[in-house]
Amino acid sequence: MSAAADMHEVPQVPTTRASGRWVKAFRTPSGIVGLVLMAVVTVLALLAAAGVGQDPAAQNVSEALQGPSASHWLGTDQFGRDIFARVCSGLANSLRVALVSVTVAAIGGVLLGILAGYYQGILDRVVGVITNVLFAFPSLLLALALAATLRRSWLTVAIAIAVVYLPIFARVARGPVLTLRHAEYVLAATAVGRSRLSTLFEHVLPNILGILVVQITLSLSWAILTEAALSFLGFGTPPPAASLGGMVYAAQSLTSVAPWMLYAPGAALILAVVGLNLLGDGLRAALDPRGANQ
Amino acid sequence: MEGVGLLSAASSLSHRVGAVGRHPVARRAGEAALTLIGVSILTFVLLRVVPGDQITAAYGTAAGDLSPEQLQALEAYYGVNEPLLSQYLGWLGGVLTGNLGVSATSQLSVLSMTAQSLPNTVELAVLAIVIGLGLGVPGGMLAASRPGKARDQISQLTSLIALSVPSFLLAAVVSSWLVNTIGWYPNGEGYRTLSEDPALNLQQMLLPALVLGISIAPPILQTTRAAILTVRSEDYVRTARAKGVSGRRLQVRHILRNALIPVVTMSGLQFGFLLGGALVVEQIFAIPGIGRQVLLGLEQKEYAVVQSTVLVIAVMFVLVNLLTDVIYRLVDPRVRVQ
Numbered sequence: 001m002s003a004a005a006d007m008h009e010v011p012q013v014p015t016t017r018a019s020g021r022w023v024k025a026f027r028t029p030s031g032i033v034g035l036v037l038m039a040v041v042t043v044l045a046l047l048a049a050a051g052v053g054q055d056p057a058a059q060n061v062s063e064a065l066q067g068p069s070a071s072h073w074l075g076t077d078q079f080g081r082d083i084f085a086r087v088c089s090g091l092a093n094s095l096r097v098a099l100v101s102v103t104v105a106a107i108g109g110v111l112l113g114i115l116a117g118y119y120q121g122i123l124d125r126v127v128g129v130i131t132n133v134l135f136a137f138p139s140l141l142l143a144l145a146l147a148a149t150l151r152r153s154w155l156t157v158a159i160a161i162a163v164v165y166l167p168i169f170a171r172v173a174r175g176p177v178l179t180l181r182h183a184e185y186v187l188a189a190t191a192v193g194r195s196r197l198s199t200l201f202e203h204v205l206p207n208i209l210g211i212l213v214v215q216i217t218l219s220l221s222w223a224i225l226t227e228a229a230l231s232f233l234g235f236g237t238p239p240p241a242a243s244l245g246g247m248v249y250a251a252q253s254l255t256s257v258a259p260w261m262l263y264a265p266g267a268a269l270i271l272a273v274v275g276l277n278l279l280g281d282g283l284r285a286a287l288d289p290r291g292a293n294q
Numbered sequence: 295m296e297g298v299g300l301l302s303a304a305s306s307l308s309h310r311v312g313a314v315g316r317h318p319v320a321r322r323a324g325e326a327a328l329t330l331i332g333v334s335i336l337t338f339v340l341l342r343v344v345p346g347d348q349i350t351a352a353y354g355t356a357a358g359d360l361s362p363e364q365l366q367a368l369e370a371y372y373g374v375n376e377p378l379l380s381q382y383l384g385w386l387g388g389v390l391t392g393n394l395g396v397s398a399t400s401q402l403s404v405l406s407m408t409a410q411s412l413p414n415t416v417e418l419a420v421l422a423i424v425i426g427l428g429l430g431v432p433g434g435m436l437a438a439s440r441p442g443k444a445r446d447q448i449s450q451l452t453s454l455i456a457l458s459v460p461s462f463l464l465a466a467v468v469s470s471w472l473v474n475t476i477g478w479y480p481n482g483e484g485y486r487t488l489s490e491d492p493a494l495n496l497q498q499m500l501l502p503a504l505v506l507g508i509s510i511a512p513p514i515l516q517t518t519r520a521a522i523l524t525v526r527s528e529d530y531v532r533t534a535r536a537k538g539v540s541g542r543r544l545q546v547r548h549i550l551r552n553a554l555i556p557v558v559t560m561s562g563l564q565f566g567f568l569l570g571g572a573l574v575v576e577q578i579f580a581i582p583g584i585g586r587q588v589l590l591g592l593e594q595k596e597y598a599v600v601q602s603t604v605l606v607i608a609v610m611f612v613l614v615n616l617l618t619d620v621i622y623r624l625v626d627p628r629v630r631v632q
Contacts, residue, residue: 137608269460
């Protein structure tokens with residue numbers, strides 16, 4: 001019993017070191033800037049989701065297409081709706097879709113990848129084929145075909161994006177599992193009578209956490225871009241809900257009279273994606289052992 | 295259900311192919327063939343579960359007024375009451391013999407529509423790759439020349455920002471700026487193919503190719519930078535230096551030539567992506583390419599068009615990736631030895 005307990009103490013050591021590396025990630029310049037950008041974006045989105053500020057859907061035709069002013073910080077659109085409120089609400093929509101899709105993709109993909117890598121055999125081959133098939137479509141095209149197939153709502157858009165990114169997580173998780181399943185501490189845990197499955201999740205999962213976190217951050221930025229592209233094409237989050245891609249689409253024909261309609265959602269989109277990419281950069285530098293040498 | 299059976303059957307098939315043809319290219323080809331079977335199943339299933347089947351799509355709201363007998367007759371006509379497996383095999387048989395279906399709106403066959411749209415997309419993809427390489431390779435060389443220094447950080451930051459700007463936004467900003475300030479917008483006129491009017495065609499292709507080129511430059515830049523840094527520390531470069539080779543000759547013949555191998559692979563991957571992923575840019579600049587054919591099909595609820603076109607794109611994607619792999623083996627003798 002005490003031997004088993006000792007075995008469990010061993011992985012604690014790298015955990016404390018790992019937490020030090022987490023802090024390091026936020027000390028790199030890109031990590032700090034990314035963190036600040038994401039904090040701003042998240043606060044704006046949360047305020048919009050909580051209903052603080054102007055109503056993003058309230059129309060007022062007498063105030064249509066006005067430039068930025070004290071009452072409308074980023075101006076109004078063709079229906080007189082406040083663009084600042086719509087940008088914040090659009091950010092909330094982007095984050096909601098990105099979080100749901102990446103969570104589903106990460107959990108599903110990691111589960112499939114770990115099981116395939118650990119048990120191998122027919123399961124591994126079937127997962128391999130499914131991964132290859134999903135990779136055979138350009139990602140936006142697959143998301144588009146899926147989103148067009150399902151009934152249009154923000155949730156179906158999130159699911160379509162999740163299916164596209166699921167194979168990436170399966171691949172990311174499978175590789176390390178192939179080497180880890182022969183690692184001594186995994187064999188030791190099995191030897192002291194732990195079931196294979198609990199060994200898998202207690203010892204293997206923490207070891208791929210670093211790669212996963214980087215992958216999740218980058219996937220969040222891709223998911224935001226994919227949702228925006230789908231909404232721009234008219235297959236994303238349905239109106240009247242505000243979506244950044246849909247706002248850019250609506251602004252296109254009005255750029256000569258109301259350029260702020262294009263620049264406001266565009267800037268919000270870039271800030272969110274740049275923020276996530278910088279955050280991913282900082283995390284990669286701190287968590288990826290190969291990145292440490294550069 | 296049928297899909298899973300076919301998958302595992304095909305899986306054991308590819309395994310046997312892999313066992314017989316030990317050659318890695320043969321194994322990759324077997325894998326690609328298996329992937330294509332999966333792709334055809336997914337494409338088929340995806341568009342058969344669309345809410346509102348082909349009958350509602352073809353007849354619109356009038357479909358609700360059909361009598362049960364009429365509905366049955368139509369179902370028999372479209373073959374939707376047959377088992378899914380025989381529908382799939384019938385469709386696949388048609389596809390393999392070049393029958394990709396017919397558009398109900400234009401009465402054109404999908405094959406002839408694709409024959410018209412594909413060259414436009416390929417032209418756009420080639421131009422975008424040229425621009426992407428023109429921006430990415432020098433940028434990567436510049437970044438790698440002083441790693442960690444200002445020029446490296448600036449080019450890394452630029453590529454991170456370029457990666458973060460969605461192509462549709464860049465396209466919308468660039469085109470609105472051109473129209474509003476200098477009033478030049480060649481895409482406003484009807485599209486002309488390269489053979490019809492080369493001068494106008496190239497003007498119309500310029501902006502979309504630039505937007506796509508900018509969006510694929512960052513991965514090319516990163517690949518070039520990483521490859522140069524790796525090659526620079528190779529033994530043969532040190533040997534060349536020791537022999538007295540230096541300057542441009544060392545940079546170009548010993549470092550760049552070897553560093554370009556992964557860049558070729560990355561360009562191949564990007565080219566495959568551009569064949570299907572250019573649909574947003576094609577839509578904005580009204581380029582009648584294969585991506586726009588999918589979008590138009592979705593708008594008009596022409597699922598036969600969407601289904602076949604998506605399949606064509608996926609097949610090309612798989613083939614381009616396979617070809618990239620083969621080219622990689624040809625240009626890098628080390629891979630062949632392994």
